[in-house]
Amino acid sequence: MPGFLIRRALALVLTFVAASFLVFAVTQFSPSDVARETLGAYALPEQVQLLHDKLQLGDPLVVRYVRWAAVLLGVRKDPLDNPGLGLNIVEPHGGRFFGNFGYSTLFRVPVNDIIWNRLGNTAILAGIAFAIIVPLSMLLGILAGMRPGSPVDRLLSVTSITMTSMPEYAIGVILAALFAVWLKVLPGTSPLAAGTGWGLPSQYVLPVAVLVLYDSGYVARMVRASMIDVLGRPFIRTAILKGLSRRRMILRHALRNAMIAPFTVILLQVNWLIGGVVVTETVFAYPGFGQMLLQASLFGDISLIEAATLVALVVAISTQLLSDVGYWLLDPQVRA
Amino acid sequence: MRPTFVRAPSGVAAGTPSAVLSIETIAAARPGLLKRLPSSPVAMVGLGIILFWVILALLAPLLPLPSPTAQDYVAIGHPGPSWSHLLGVDPIGRDTLSRLIWGARVVLVVAPVSVLAAYTVGSALGLAAGYYPGLVDGLISRVADVILAFPVVVLYVVLIAAVGASALNIVVAVVVASAPAISRIVRGLTLQLVRQDFVAAAHLRRESALFILVVEVLPNCRGPLITDFCLRLGYTVITIGTLGFLGLGIPPPAPDWGGMVQQATPMLTVYPEMALFPVLALVSLVLGFNLLADGLNELARAD
Numbered sequence: 001m002p003g004f005l006i007r008r009a010l011a012l013v014l015t016f017v018a019a020s021f022l023v024f025a026v027t028q029f030s031p032s033d034v035a036r037e038t039l040g041a042y043a044l045p046e047q048v049q050l051l052h053d054k055l056q057l058g059d060p061l062v063v064r065y066v067r068w069a070a071v072l073l074g075v076r077k078d079p080l081d082n083p084g085l086g087l088n089i090v091e092p093h094g095g096r097f098f099g100n101f102g103y104s105t106l107f108r109v110p111v112n113d114i115i116w117n118r119l120g121n122t123a124i125l126a127g128i129a130f131a132i133i134v135p136l137s138m139l140l141g142i143l144a145g146m147r148p149g150s151p152v153d154r155l156l157s158v159t160s161i162t163m164t165s166m167p168e169y170a171i172g173v174i175l176a177a178l179f180a181v182w183l184k185v186l187p188g189t190s191p192l193a194a195g196t197g198w199g200l201p202s203q204y205v206l207p208v209a210v211l212v213l214y215d216s217g218y219v220a221r222m223v224r225a226s227m228i229d230v231l232g233r234p235f236i237r238t239a240i241l242k243g244l245s246r247r248r249m250i251l252r253h254a255l256r257n258a259m260i261a262p263f264t265v266i267l268l269q270v271n272w273l274i275g276g277v278v279v280t281e282t283v284f285a286y287p288g289f290g291q292m293l294l295q296a297s298l299f300g301d302i303s304l305i306e307a308a309t310l311v312a313l314v315v316a317i318s319t320q321l322l323s324d325v326g327y328w329l330l331d332p333q334v335r336a
Numbered sequence: 337m338r339p340t341f342v343r344a345p346s347g348v349a350a351g352t353p354s355a356v357l358s359i360e361t362i363a364a365a366r367p368g369l370l371k372r373l374p375s376s377p378v379a380m381v382g383l384g385i386i387l388f389w390v391i392l393a394l395l396a397p398l399l400p401l402p403s404p405t406a407q408d409y410v411a412i413g414h415p416g417p418s419w420s421h422l423l424g425v426d427p428i429g430r431d432t433l434s435r436l437i438w439g440a441r442v443v444l445v446v447a448p449v450s451v452l453a454a455y456t457v458g459s460a461l462g463l464a465a466g467y468y469p470g471l472v473d474g475l476i477s478r479v480a481d482v483i484l485a486f487p488v489v490v491l492y493v494v495l496i497a498a499v500g501a502s503a504l505n506i507v508v509a510v511v512v513a514s515a516p517a518i519s520r521i522v523r524g525l526t527l528q529l530v531r532q533d534f535v536a537a538a539h540l541r542r543e544s545a546l547f548i549l550v551v552e553v554l555p556n557c558r559g560p561l562i563t564d565f566c567l568r569l570g571y572t573v574i575t576i577g578t579l580g581f582l583g584l585g586i587p588p589p590a591p592d593w594g595g596m597v598q599q600a601t602p603m604l605t606v607y608p609e610m611a612l613f614p615v616l617a618l619v620s621l622v623l624g625f626n627l628l629a630d631g632l633n634e635l636a637r638a639d
């Protein structure tokens with residue numbers, strides 16, 4: 001077990017390095033660069049060129065990547081954080097520290113000042129959604145999987161295949177038209193002004209509903225498949241033959257085994273949710289992480305894109321690791 | 337289990353060795369899955385929806401529709417459905433029905449082309465990784481791991497925002513994002529297939545690696561891949577729509593379903609149908625692909 005986990009963790013660190021380099025390389029295709037964005041649209045080409053040279057942006061890609069990584073690891077200061085440039089950009093947390101993502105050219109503040117606040121907003125949204133998705137889809141999946149072909153099962157199949165055919169923004173538009181426009185019972189947007197905290201609880205209903213509808217059909221189908229698979233195994237037949245009641249057979253024997261495979265699927269849904277929030281937050285104007293990533297990407301704010309994708313990767317990859325560990329704990333066969 | 341009928345294609349003399357060999361390879365690889373399609377009502381409904389959009393898209397130039405980019409300034413005041421604009425107009429007065437039908441052409445070309453391109457790249461990588469264990473496999477699998485670690489939407493947003501929105505760049509982004517997953521499936525199938533007798537026989541005949549992979553292994557991967565292909569088509573339609581909605585899709589003024597939703601969303605509280613029509617079009621097409629995939633899957637499992 002420890003050997004397996006250490007190898008997994010090492011592979012993850014390598015994945016981080018490779019992925020962050022990949023993002024760094026991709027953003028280089030963007031027509032704008034840090035010098036132009038920092039100085040704004042009205043700066044003269046000569047001024048931009050001067051800053052471009054001072055920041056050594058003409059250096060090879062790998063050199064600039066290593067420099068960026070050095071800032072992140074706290075070895076160097078952010079090159080923009082230099083009084084000699086006269087930009088008045090000062091990192092309030094001190095120049096060198098681990099996790100220095102640099103300066104956002106879009107929001108004109110250090111990346112660390114914006115990203116965690118936005119991530120918190122998204123965590124609330126995704127957390128509520130997740131807390132509904134997991135029990136709901138488990139319940140539906142178990143009910144459908146207990147009697148394949150029953151009305152409950154048919155209904156679940158039809159609903160889930162319809163829901164998986166709907167992009168998040170389609171669900172969002174339909175729900176908003178239904179509840180916010182025609183029935184007028186819910187607000188159609190979720191504008192949380194900075195520092196206002198929770199806002200109206202009803203503002204969360206529609207975005208959460210979109211995420212829940214988008215995701216739970218898929219998870220329920222996985223639970224159903226696993227349930228059907230387990231119920232067909234010999235030890236269940238033994239349990240029935242030995243005279244156990246159906247309720248006892250399902251609760252004591254089937255459920256535990258049927259939860260092993262969906263466990264991984266459920267944790268990997270976190271990865272899906274990160275993608276889902278990008279769209280959902282855009283539909284409902286929710287000031288979260290996904291909306292920020294989209295704005296940063298459209299603007300070409302390299303520091304913010306790098307920071308956001310790295311944070312998204314950390315979340316995605318650590319849930320993968322968690323699912324590996326959980327799988328290992330749940331299924332004794334893997335441990336052998 | 338099931339009788340397999342080997343029929344000589346017209347124009348090829350049955351009995352010549354080369355003809356028999358090729359027919360048998362095809363017959364073994366495609367166990368009539370597509371021929372038995374009519375026996376699955378789910379698949380037929382899916383196929384029907386897809387054909388509906390394909391036919392509309394093909395007929396677009398012949399239908400009596402206004403141009404998808406022409407603006408009717410008079411209609412902007414009352415943009416709802418009317419006799420002159422059956423599904424209404426968009427916020428700048430362009431006919432919604434016309435844009436939907438012309439938009440179907442865009443999505444029905446871009447989605448299959450992207451998925452085919454992703455399949456070409458993904459299969460080639462998967463075959464190579466499955467056939468050459470060691471360095472080649474390690475390299476391909478690690479790169480695939482890195483790309484698969486990204487949340488998919490994040491990958492699309494970062495890629496398209498950097499390289500710019502165009503039909504070609506969408507194809508490239510779909511290839512980058514989907515090829516690793518396809519290569520994983522093909523690699524797994526290849527690993528199983530290369531251990532089988534017919535591959536050993538090909539080795540004995542001293543066939544080249546390319547021949548073995550393309551003629552012996554690849555056709556046998558077809559069964560599991562057909563379902564995945566349909567699902568991926570539906571998913572790519574969603575992706576193209578999502579990119580359009582995020583402002584990263586086919587650039588305006590070309591009619592793009594996702595872009596239509598994006599332009600109509602600010603008017604949602606006043607004219608919800610403006611956004612609902614393109615949403616319904618997109619959902620119906622994706623549903624078509626998903627139903628077809630579901631039906632194919634059931635047929636394949638019934639074997």
